[in-house]
Amino acid sequence: MTYYLSAESEELISNPKSKIENDTVLRVDIITIFPDYFREAFDYGIIRRARAASLVDIKAHDLRSWTSDKHHVVDDRPFGGGDGMVLKPEPIFAAVESLAGANLRERIAAEFAASEQLVLICGRYEGVDERVAKALVTDEVSIGDYVLSGGEPAALVVIDATVRLLPGALGSETSASNESFTNGLLDCPQYTRPPEFEGMRAPDVLFTGNHAEIARWRRKAAQEKTKRNRPDLLKE
Numbered sequence: 001m002t003y004y005l006s007a008e009s010e011e012l013i014s015n016p017k018s019k020i021e022n023d024t025v026l027r028v029d030i031i032t033i034f035p036d037y038f039r040e041a042f043d044y045g046i047i048r049r050a051r052a053a054s055l056v057d058i059k060a061h062d063l064r065s066w067t068s069d070k071h072h073v074v075d076d077r078p079f080g081g082g083d084g085m086v087l088k089p090e091p092i093f094a095a096v097e098s099l100a101g102a103n104l105r106e107r108i109a110a111e112f113a114a115s116e117q118l119v120l121i122c123g124r125y126e127g128v129d130e131r132v133a134k135a136l137v138t139d140e141v142s143i144g145d146y147v148l149s150g151g152e153p154a155a156l157v158v159i160d161a162t163v164r165l166l167p168g169a170l171g172s173e174t175s176a177s178n179e180s181f182t183n184g185l186l187d188c189p190q191y192t193r194p195p196e197f198e199g200m201r202a203p204d205v206l207f208t209g210n211h212a213e214i215a216r217w218r219r220k221a222a223q224e225k226t227k228r229n230r231p232d233l234l235k236e
């Protein structure tokens with residue numbers, strides 16, 4: 001399926017097989033189960049102009065395009081039990097292979113989730129008159145040490161990280177408390193079917209049905225993953 005944003009804008013949400021102009025400076029592919037989410041997100045200001053000038057080519061791809069079953073299933077239950085679903089490897093492998101031929105603190109999000117109302121002022125240009133911050137604003141939020149072209153993507157991040165912490169927003173209360181950062185660690189690695197994929201086997205412990213053993217393995221694996229990807233979290 002191919003969607004168009006508006007008369008002037010480039011095709012954003014694409015068929016995975018669509019050709020991408022090869023003179024762009026940067027190509028961005030978003031693999032998502034919600035391509036429509038990005039329908040207008042890149043259609044304003046600097047990013048719109050950069051897209052029009054072919055500096056960047058952004059495509060949002062529907063992960064389901066890379067499924068081959070009748071129901072276009074992209075997820076499955078986690079081996080070893082536990083809440084929620086896991087994105088299956090096959091469609092993601094297929095997507096990346098066909099396309100590439102590769103800080104917001106949770107504490108702040110939790111505070112926001114406990115508020116009654118959030119009014120987000122999205123900065124643009126060089127920022128916002130300082131008196132707004134002085135007299136009006138309770139929190140100035142930076143989502144990381146990088147400069148965005150405006151506060152809108154930061155607002156998307158803040159809203160996303162906040163809304164998922166609202167009671168009832170997730171399928172079960174335990175899914176949020178098991179996830180990355182809530183205990184100061186990244187989440188443990190997850191596996192789903194098939195048990196073996198391209199020579200890589202899911203860890204045997206997950207098939208034992210021994211919940212204590214599985215919990216021990218998950219704690220250790222989360223520690224190792226945090227050490228590898230976010231060693232700064234372990235130093236704090």
Ligand code: ADE
Pocket residue numbers: 123141142143144145146147148149150151154
């Ligand atoms: N506006 C521009 N850059 C930003 C960032 N990193 N976080 C929040 N708002 C921003």
